[in-house]
Amino acid sequence: MTDKDKPESPLDEALSSALQDPKFANFFYDTFLNTFVLMPVKKEGSSEGSLTELTLKDRFFPLYLNFEKGRAIPCFDSFDRLQKWAHGQKFDYLKLKAHSLLKMLDPSMAIVLNPRTAFEYILTSDILELLRNSMRPINPA
Numbered sequence: 253m254t255d256k257d258k259p260e261s262p263l264d265e266a267l268s269s270a271l272q273d274p275k276f277a278n279f280f281y282d283t284f285l286n287t288f289v290l291m292p293v294k295k296e297g298s299s300e301g302s303l304t305e306l307t308l309k310d311r312f313f314p315l316y317l318n319f320e321k322g323r324a325i326p327c328f329d330s331f332d333r334l335q336k337w338a339h340g341q342k343f344d345y346l347k348l349k350a351h352s353l354l355k356m357l358d359p360s361m362a363i364v365l366n367p368r369t370a371f372e373y374i375l376t377s378d379i380l381e382l383l384r385n386s387m388r389p390i391n392p393a
Contacts, residue, residue, distance in 0.1 A: 257370045263287050263329045264371045281383060284365070284375075285351040289327040290334045291315075292343045300342035303335065308348070315343060317364060321376070324362035327353070337368050354384050 259265040263283055270280035295301060296311035306312055316323040327350070328334040334345060357363075363375040375383075 259371070260333075261287075261329050263365075267371055267373055285349070285354070285383065285387070287329050287350050288347055289329060289350050289353060289365075290331060290345045290347050291325055291327050291353065292334065292338070293346050295344050298344075301344035302342065303338070304344045306344050306346050308346070312344070312346065317367075319362050319364070319374075321362065322360055324364045324374070325357065326364050326367050328366055333366055333369060351387060354380055354387070359384075 259268055263280075266276070266280040266283035269276040292315040293301075293306060293312040294315065295304075295306060296313065314325050317326055318324075326337070328337065353363075357380065359381060360377055361380070362377050363380065365371075365373045365375060
């Protein structure tokens with residue numbers, strides 16, 4: 253294992269565990285749903301961004317990637333990873349919990365998690381639909 257292959261975050265550790273032993277898949281999905289993710293976006297009316305964090309009150313357009321089964325949204329679990337992936341491209345980003353992103357995301361979309369890293373992982377639309385269906389609100393007793 254090289255330094256670039258070492259887990260940098262709890263999400264990396266959960267993914268590594270799930271890939272080594274499928275019984276940890278639910279642990280990975282739970283960690284993913286509770287992780288803040290950064291999604292590259294373009295602010296409406298702006299020709300280029302400046303890696304500024306936008307809010308849900310801002311009007312924006314997600315950055316889409318071509319994917320074998322349609323389109324996917326890149327998401328990152330750290331600003332450093334987003335910035336390295338950007339290679340100087342000019343866009344902004346939205347930061348939110350992954351479970352909130354799933355509620356907003358079109359059901360046909362996939363997510364490419366941490367693209368161009370040793371911990372890149374594709375969450376297909378089918379997997380995301382299963383995760384959406386498994387999320388249940390918790391009501392205090």
